[in-house]
Amino acid sequence: MSKDIRVRKGLDLKLKGEADNAIVDASKSSVYAIKPADFHAVVPKMVLKEGASVKAGEVIFYSKYDEKVKFVSPVSGTLTKILRGAKRRILEVQITPNGSNDVVKHDVVNPSQASAEQVREILLESGCWPFIIQRPYSIVASPEDTPKAIFISAYTTAPLAGDADVILADKKEAFQNGVTALSKIAPVYIGVGKNSPIATVKDATVYKVKGKHPAGNVGVQIHKVLPLNAGERVWTVGFEDVATIGDVFTTGVFSAQRTVALVGTDADKDSRKYYRTILGAQVDSLTGGNVDTENTRIISGDVLTGDKLENGQFINYYHNTLTLIPEGNEYAFMGWLPFTRNKVPSNAGTSLSWLLGGKRKVDTNLNGEERALVVTGEMEDVMPMDIYPMQLIKACMSGDIEKMENLGIYEVAPEDFALVDFTNTSKLEAQEIIRNGLDLMITEVG
Amino acid sequence: MKWIRRKLDQARKPFGPGQKLEKYAPAINAFDTFLFTPNHTTKKGAHVRDVVDLKRTMITVVIALIPALIFGMWNAGAQYLYQERNLGSVTDVPFWEALTEGAILVFPLIAVSYIVGLTIEFIFAIYRGHEVNEGYLVTGLLIPMIFPVDIPLWMLAISVAFAVLIGKEAFGGTGMNILNPALTARAFAFFAYPLYMSGNQIWVHEGSTDSISGETILGSLAEGKEVAYSFSDAFIGFIPGSVSETSTLMILIGAAILILTKVGSWRIILSGFIGAAVMGLIFNAFGSNALMSFDWYMHLVVGGLAFGLVFMATDPVSAAQTFKGKWIYGFLCGFFGVMIRVFNPAYPEGIMLAILLMNVFAPTIDHYVVQANVSKRKKRLAKAKANLQTA
Numbered sequence: 018m019s020k021d022i023r024v025r026k027g028l029d030l031k032l033k034g035e036a037d038n039a040i041v042d043a044s045k046s047s048v049y050a051i052k053p054a055d056f057h058a059v060v061p062k063m064v065l066k067e068g069a070s071v072k073a074g075e076v077i078f079y080s081k082y083d084e085k086v087k088f089v090s091p092v093s094g095t096l097t098k099i100l101r102g103a104k105r106r107i108l109e110v111q112i113t114p115n116g117s118n119d120v121v122k123h124d125v126v127n128p129s130q131a132s133a134e135q136v137r138e139i140l141l142e143s144g145c146w147p148f149i150i151q152r153p154y155s156i157v158a159s160p161e162d163t164p165k166a167i168f169i170s171a172y173t174t175a176p177l178a179g180d181a182d183v184i185l186a187d188k189k190e191a192f193q194n195g196v197t198a199l200s201k202i203a204p205v206y207i208g209v210g211k212n213s214p215i216a217t218v219k220d221a222t223v224y225k226v227k228g229k230h231p232a233g234n235v236g237v238q239i240h241k242v243l244p245l246n247a248g249e250r251v252w253t254v255g256f257e258d259v260a261t262i263g264d265v266f267t268t269g270v271f272s273a274q275r276t277v278a279l280v281g282t283d284a285d286k287d288s289r290k291y292y293r294t295i296l297g298a299q300v301d302s303l304t305g306g307n308v309d310t311e312n313t314r315i316i317s318g319d320v321l322t323g324d325k326l327e328n329g330q331f332i333n334y335y336h337n338t339l340t341l342i343p344e345g346n347e348y349a350f351m352g353w354l355p356f357t358r359n360k361v362p363s364n365a366g367t368s369l370s371w372l373l374g375g376k377r378k379v380d381t382n383l384n385g386e387e388r389a390l391v392v393t394g395e396m397e398d399v400m401p402m403d404i405y406p407m408q409l410i411k412a413c414m415s416g417d418i419e420k421m422e423n424l425g426i427y428e429v430a431p432e433d434f435a436l437v438d439f440t441n442t443s444k445l446e447a448q449e450i451i452r453n454g455l456d457l458m459i460t461e462v463g
Numbered sequence: 464m465k466w467i468r469r470k471l472d473q474a475r476k477p478f479g480p481g482q483k484l485e486k487y488a489p490a491i492n493a494f495d496t497f498l499f500t501p502n503h504t505t506k507k508g509a510h511v512r513d514v515v516d517l518k519r520t521m522i523t524v525v526i527a528l529i530p531a532l533i534f535g536m537w538n539a540g541a542q543y544l545y546q547e548r549n550l551g552s553v554t555d556v557p558f559w560e561a562l563t564e565g566a567i568l569v570f571p572l573i574a575v576s577y578i579v580g581l582t583i584e585f586i587f588a589i590y591r592g593h594e595v596n597e598g599y600l601v602t603g604l605l606i607p608m609i610f611p612v613d614i615p616l617w618m619l620a621i622s623v624a625f626a627v628l629i630g631k632e633a634f635g636g637t638g639m640n641i642l643n644p645a646l647t648a649r650a651f652a653f654f655a656y657p658l659y660m661s662g663n664q665i666w667v668h669e670g671s672t673d674s675i676s677g678e679t680i681l682g683s684l685a686e687g688k689e690v691a692y693s694f695s696d697a698f699i700g701f702i703p704g705s706v707s708e709t710s711t712l713m714i715l716i717g718a719a720i721l722i723l724t725k726v727g728s729w730r731i732i733l734s735g736f737i738g739a740a741v742m743g744l745i746f747n748a749f750g751s752n753a754l755m756s757f758d759w760y761m762h763l764v765v766g767g768l769a770f771g772l773v774f775m776a777t778d779p780v781s782a783a784q785t786f787k788g789k790w791i792y793g794f795l796c797g798f799f800g801v802m803i804r805v806f807n808p809a810y811p812e813g814i815m816l817a818i819l820l821m822n823v824f825a826p827t828i829d830h831y832v833v834q835a836n837v838s839k840r841k842k843r844l845a846k847a848k849a850n851l852q853t854a
Contacts, residue, residue, distance in 0.1 A: 385516025
């Protein structure tokens with residue numbers, strides 16, 4: 018057990034609409050989809066055509082720039098549709114399951130006896146590779162790299178997000194196997210909460226994390242444990258994906274399980290639970306498909322970092338949360354008066370929100386309009402890393418590569434700026450600016 | 464509410480996209496968003512947002528200014544009436560009479576400042592096609608508060624126009640300016656119309672007439688005269704001066720509002736007072752003339768020092784932006800403010816010049832603070848590289 022992490026700066030949004038800790042099976046999705054957009058910077062090269070039949074675990078496309086990185090079908094069935102957007106960009110590869118359980122079989126390998134090369138090979142062949150995200154840039158890792166460490170955050174602090182402790186409770190063994198496999202490639206570090214079911218996991222350095230959001234963000238943990246320098250690579254893997262990797266080694270099958278928590282005040286109270294479903298499941302399989310999207314927002318992921326979805330669309334490849342909250346498309350009479358509208362959660366001193374306590378109902382109102390950057394010091398309040406957020410954002414906006422590098426662009430991901438999005442008075446889109454900054458670094462530095 | 468909303472929606476129609484008056488949309492938007500926080504929802508990034516916006520922040524500063532403003536009006540009336548009527552002290556003037564007299568003197572200044580400033584802001588918003596920024600709500604009130612009460616209105620108007628055009632819009636508008644716009648206005652008037660902005664006669668209404676003395680404490684000190692006011696007079700504000708700078712008590716109430724609402728930086732305010740006190744103590748140690756031996760604590764309560772530190776130095780756009788930078792910046796504002804005041808009796812209002820000077824240096828201070836973070840990162844990188852080579 019290495020030294021513990023305590024995060025003091027940040028903000029816990031205490032929201033209404035959390036899920037019961039019960040895990041139930043979701044109703045079967047009538048169609049599944051893999052969305053290339055979930056894998057930032059990956060350009061898909063299709064292997065199969067529309068109408069082809071696929072097995073679960075069969076490759077459907079690979080990355081154009083790195084053929085080794087393969088993306089596989091979560092279910093067996095028929096590839097019914099390749100949905101394209103502007104410039105023929107592939108948006109969704111939809112697969113309709115046929116109910117049978119045809120799977121691609123790989124060799125069963127004991128992870129503790131596998132070599133690093135063997136582990137890489139299995140991860141690539143089985144389609145598990147996209148689970149590995151590299152820092153810097155927060156993109157799918159390159160198989161050519163050897164990282165300095167692999168980080169897993171099994172501590173959840175994002176508002177209403179599917180809790181790692183709940184999801185991993187009955188996946189301890191698979192998680193251990195996954196960790197053991199990954200530890201062959203690089204030292205594994207795992208951040209856990211107080212009551213984590215995996216606190217005693219072997220073959221890894223486990224550290225306890227406590228404190229406010231974004232303490233659960235893997236980037237914050239990397240920053241505190243083993244800060245990233247220019248030119249170095251660190252890999253991160255989602256906690257449930259580690260278990261999926263473990264299963265591939267012990268069963269030889271890519272089991273595309275995904276546990277998703279249905280949360281938010283607009284989700285029916287009885288339906289707010291954890292659901293056992295499959296990667297790429299349609300939103301409708303959890304919500305029933307009749308969400309009034311005029312007045313309710315469907316968010317794949319948590320309210321700070323998630324993607325907006327419509328009925329009939331598909332849950333993000335990496336997300337363990339599906340949030341339904343009201344759209345805040347209403348006017349507020351003189352909403353700028355200080356100490357009014359205290360029900361809206363706030364980190365600002367001009368609201369008495371902090372006095373009220375308790376859990377809040379939130380909506381998607383912007384609560385103001387975009388303005389020039391005027392107020393200083395509020396971003397620093399929610400940034401636990403030793404980074405100057407406003408200066409870094411300005412460097413990203415002006416595209417000053419040297420400055421971005423100096424100010425620590427390699428250490429951050431958009432999600433680390435989610436709270437900056439939330440708190441800043443000027444309604445600046447910090448996550449988008451950081452993403453654009455990172456994309457610029459990919460093209461300029463690589 | 465719904466009725467107002469309907470009327471507004473009707474009034475907005477000609478300003479909609481593709482309509483005749485589309486260009487002037489920022490103007491109607493400014494009124495609309497003043498009445499109603501709009502129904503805009505998040506389009507990207509975090510789906511939920513804090514309730515705070517720039518309007519709320521700026522209104523909070525205006526609220527923090529109100530105690531000083533009302534006291535300033537009262538004081539402007541009382542200072543004039545008590546001399547005119549040969550009363551024993553300012554407190555002998557009936558409260559409402561003093562307040563009414565002061566309001567009659569001060570309101571035209573506020574009206575001119577807002578009308579001139581907001582007109583320019585609206586024109587620039589329409590010209591640039593962005594929304595009207597709320598910053599002028601504060602600037603427009605600050606400017607009349609730091610002018611002498613008898614300033615001719617056209618001079619005020621020109622100063623305001625200069626501050627908004629050259630001090631702010633020339634740099635790209637709100638958030639881009641280097642100097643505090645309110646102080647820019649005052650500095651402009653100070654150098655352009657010195658007769659009306661400094662000297663011993665202007666600080667009380669009709670101060671130039673024989674029967675009324677308009678001298679400030681610092682003015683009389685600079686001439687080597689005895690100071691006729693006590694610490695408590697100066698602290699509460701029964702002294703001549705610019706409209707709202709005299710009452711340190713009311714300014715501290717404003718400071719409390721700013722600090723409690725986290726709108727103003729407590730770091731700047733606190734370190735500013737510390738800086739002024741330190742400089743005052745240093746001068747006291749020498750004490751070679753009347754200004755130098757003026758007690759350090761008196762420096763904190765006379766002149767515009769308190770007002771400057773609380774409401775001018777804390778302007779987030781022109782101040783230092785890093786926490787450490789704010790400590791240094793605030794300290795130097797107070798430090799130089801007292802230094803200029805004492806060393807150069809021609810400029811008793813040293814704090815104005817000190818803050819403007821520090822506005823210019825704020826980016827430099829920030830640069831060195833941020834550079835410390837950068838070198839830390841570079842050192843870590845060098846160490847990692849060294850480790851790699853030895854391994």
